[in-house]
Amino acid sequence: MILFDHVSKRYGPDSHALHDISFQIEQGEMVFVTGRSGAGKSTLLKLVPLLEQPSGGRIVVNGQSIGRLSRRRIPLLRRQFGMIFQNHRLLNDRTVFDNVALPLILSGTYEPPEISRRVRAALDKVGLLHKEKAIPETLSSGEQQRVGIARAVVNRPLVLLADEPTGNLDPELSGEIFRLFEKFNQLGVTVVIASHDLTLIDDQRHRVLVLRGGRLVGDSFHDRSGPH
Amino acid sequence: MQPKQPQRAARVLKKRPLLRLKNYFRHHLNAASFSLLQILKSPVATLLTVATIGVTLALPLSMILVLSGIQSATEQWQHPTQVSIFLPPETRSATIDELTRQIGQWEEVEQVVHMTPAAALEEFKSFTGLDDALALLDDNPFPNVLIISPAKRVTDPQQAQALVDKVAAIPGVDKVEFDLQWVQRIHALVRALQYALFVLALLLAGAVLFTIGNTIRLTIHSRRDEIELVKLIGASDAFVRRPFLYGGLWYGFLGAFFAWILIGLIIYWMNTPLAQLVQLYGGVFQVPDVSLGYIFASILFSIFLGVLGAWLTVGRHLRFLAPR
Numbered sequence: 001m002i003l004f005d006h007v008s009k010r011y012g013p014d015s016h017a018l019h020d021i022s023f024q025i026e027q028g029e030m031v032f033v034t035g036r037s038g039a040g041k042s043t044l045l046k047l048v049p050l051l052e053q054p055s056g057g058r059i060v061v062n063g064q065s066i067g068r069l070s071r072r073r074i075p076l077l078r079r080q081f082g083m084i085f086q087n088h089r090l091l092n093d094r095t096v097f098d099n100v101a102l103p104l105i106l107s108g109t110y111e112p113p114e115i116s117r118r119v120r121a122a123l124d125k126v127g128l129l130h131k132e133k134a135i136p137e138t139l140s141s142g143e144q145q146r147v148g149i150a151r152a153v154v155n156r157p158l159v160l161l162a163d164e165p166t167g168n169l170d171p172e173l174s175g176e177i178f179r180l181f182e183k184f185n186q187l188g189v190t191v192v193i194a195s196h197d198l199t200l201i202d203d204q205r206h207r208v209l210v211l212r213g214g215r216l217v218g219d220s221f222h223d224r225s226g227p228h
Numbered sequence: 229m230q231p232k233q234p235q236r237a238a239r240v241l242k243k244r245p246l247l248r249l250k251n252y253f254r255h256h257l258n259a260a261s262f263s264l265l266q267i268l269k270s271p272v273a274t275l276l277t278v279a280t281i282g283v284t285l286a287l288p289l290s291m292i293l294v295l296s297g298i299q300s301a302t303e304q305w306q307h308p309t310q311v312s313i314f315l316p317p318e319t320r321s322a323t324i325d326e327l328t329r330q331i332g333q334w335e336e337v338e339q340v341v342h343m344t345p346a347a348a349l350e351e352f353k354s355f356t357g358l359d360d361a362l363a364l365l366d367d368n369p370f371p372n373v374l375i376i377s378p379a380k381r382v383t384d385p386q387q388a389q390a391l392v393d394k395v396a397a398i399p400g401v402d403k404v405e406f407d408l409q410w411v412q413r414i415h416a417l418v419r420a421l422q423y424a425l426f427v428l429a430l431l432l433a434g435a436v437l438f439t440i441g442n443t444i445r446l447t448i449h450s451r452r453d454e455i456e457l458v459k460l461i462g463a464s465d466a467f468v469r470r471p472f473l474y475g476g477l478w479y480g481f482l483g484a485f486f487a488w489i490l491i492g493l494i495i496y497w498m499n500t501p502l503a504q505l506v507q508l509y510g511g512v513f514q515v516p517d518v519s520l521g522y523i524f525a526s527i528l529f530s531i532f533l534g535v536l537g538a539w540l541t542v543g544r545h546l547r548f549l550a551p552r
Contacts, residue, residue: 103461
C-alpha cells in the first residue's frame with residue numbers, strides 16, 4: 001500500500017527533516033506516527049501525497065513509484081487520499097454541504113444527485129447531517145473537525161492521512177475523533193495518523209511508528225522505544 | 229462505506245465519457261456563475277475596475293469612428309483637387325468640344341467645364357478690379373481652359389497624379405495644373421492619424437491587460453487559502469484556473485459595455501462641433517453609423533484581452549501557490 005524505501009528529506013544542506021526512513025504500511029492498517037515536535041511526523045505525512053518531494057529514496061503508493069510523477073498526474077495521486085488537518089481548513093464562505101462535496105466536484109465523475117447522496121452519507125457517518133446548511137465558523141471545534149473528516153472520506157479514498165487531528169480538541173472529543181477513525185478503518189480504509197498525543201495512542205491497539213530527530217527509532221505494536 | 233479501487237473508477241470513467249463531458253461543461257457553468265457572483269459582491273471595486281477598462285477601450289474605439297467621419301469629409305473637398313487644362317490659343321472650338329466630351333466620359337472624372345477666354349477675362353476683372361488696365365491690351369491674354377473635377381473615388385495622391393498624367397498625354401494640351409500638394413497633405417495627415425491610432429490602440433490594449441491582470445492577482449491573493457486547499461485535495465491546475473479566467477472574461481465584457489456607453493456620450497457631444505468645423509471647409513461631417521458587427525467585434529476583443537490577462541496572471545501565480 002505505502003512503501004518508504006530509504007527516504008530522506010532535506011530543506012537545506014544542514015536541515016535534515018527525515019533521514020533514511022524505511023517502512024511499509026499494508027492496506028487496511030491503522031498506523032500512528034508519533035514523536036516530539038520537530039521529529040518529522042508532518043513531513044513524513046506530506047511526502048505521501050507529494051505535498052513535499054523526497055530528497056532521496058523511493059516512495060511507492062498502491063504499487064506506483066511516485067518520485068518522478070509529472071505535475072499533471074499529482075492531482076490524480078492526491079485524490080486517492082483523504083486528508084485531515086489540525087486546523088480543519090474549511091471554507092467559511094461555503095456551507096458544510098459544499099465543503100464536504102468539494103472532492104467529488106473536482107473529480108468531475110459524479111452527477112449532482114450522486115454528489116448529494118454521498119455528501120449526506122458522509123455527514124451522517126460523522127453525525128452532522130443536521131448541520132449540512134450551516135457555515136463552518138458557526139460550528140464547534142469538534143464539529144468542524146468532523147466536517148473535515150467527512151470531506152476526507154466522501155470520495156471513499158483508500159488511505160486517510162491525518163496530521164494532528166486532535167491537536168485543538170479536549171480529551172473527550174479527541175476520543176470521539178479517534179473512534180471515527182477506527183470506524184473507517186474497520187471498513188477497510190488504511191489510516192495513518194500523525195500525533196504526539198501519547199495518552200490517546202496508548203489507548204489504541206494499533207501499530208506505532210516512532211520518529212526522533214528525523215529518524216525512525218520505533219516501529220511496533222505498543223513499542224515506545226522513543227519516549228518523549 | 230467501502231473504499232473504492234482507483235482502477236475500477238478509471239474503468240467506469242472510460243465507459244462513461246459523456247458523463248465526464250457533462251460534468252466538464254457543468255463545471256464551466258459553475259465557474260462562470262461563481263466568478264460573476266464574486267465580482268458583483270464588491271460593486272464599488274468592480275465599478276472602478278470596469279470604468280478603468282471602459283475608458284481605456286473607449287478612447288481608441290471612438291477615435292476610429294471619428295477618423296472614419298473625417299475620411300468621409302475629406303472626400304467631399306473638391307476645389308483643391310480640380311485639374312486645369314490650358315489649351316493653345318489656336319485650338320479650334322470643335323476640338324475643344326470633342327476634348328470636353330471625351331474627358332467627361334472618363335470614369336475618374338466627375339465633371340468637365342470649359343472656361344472660354346472671355347469668361348476668364350471677366351472673372352479676372354471681377355477678382356482684381358483692373359478693368360482700365362486690361363482695356364489697354366489689344367488681345368485677350370487668357371487661353372481656353374478645361375476645368376476637370378475628379379470623381380469622388382479619386383482620393384489619394386497616386387490616383388490624382390495618374391489622372392493628371394493621363395490628361396497631359398492628350399495631344400494638343402499645352403499645360404496641366406493641379407494642386408497635388410494639398411491632396412498629399414490631407415492624405416498624409418489621415419495616414420498619420422491612422423498609424424497613431426494603431427499605436428495608441430496597442431498601448432491601451434496593454435493597459436487593459438495589466439488592469440485585469442492586476443485585479444485577478446488581487447483576487448488570487450484573497451483566495452489563497454482556498455486555492456491551496458483545493459490543490460491539496462487533488463484539484464488540477466485547470467480546475468483552479470477556470471474561475472479566474474471567467475473573471476477575466478466578465479471584466480472584459482463589462483468593460484466593453486461601459487466603453488460603448490461612453491462612446492455614445494462622446495459621439496453625442498463631439499458630433500456638432502466637428503460638423504461645424506468641416507462645414508467651414510465646404511464639407512459635411514457625420515460620424516458613420518456604428519454597425520452591430522463593429523460593436524460585437526470590439527466586445528469580443530475586450531473579452532479576449534480579459535481572458536488573456538487572467539491567463540497570464542494565474543499561470544504565473546499558480547506555480548507559487550503550492551499547498552502546505
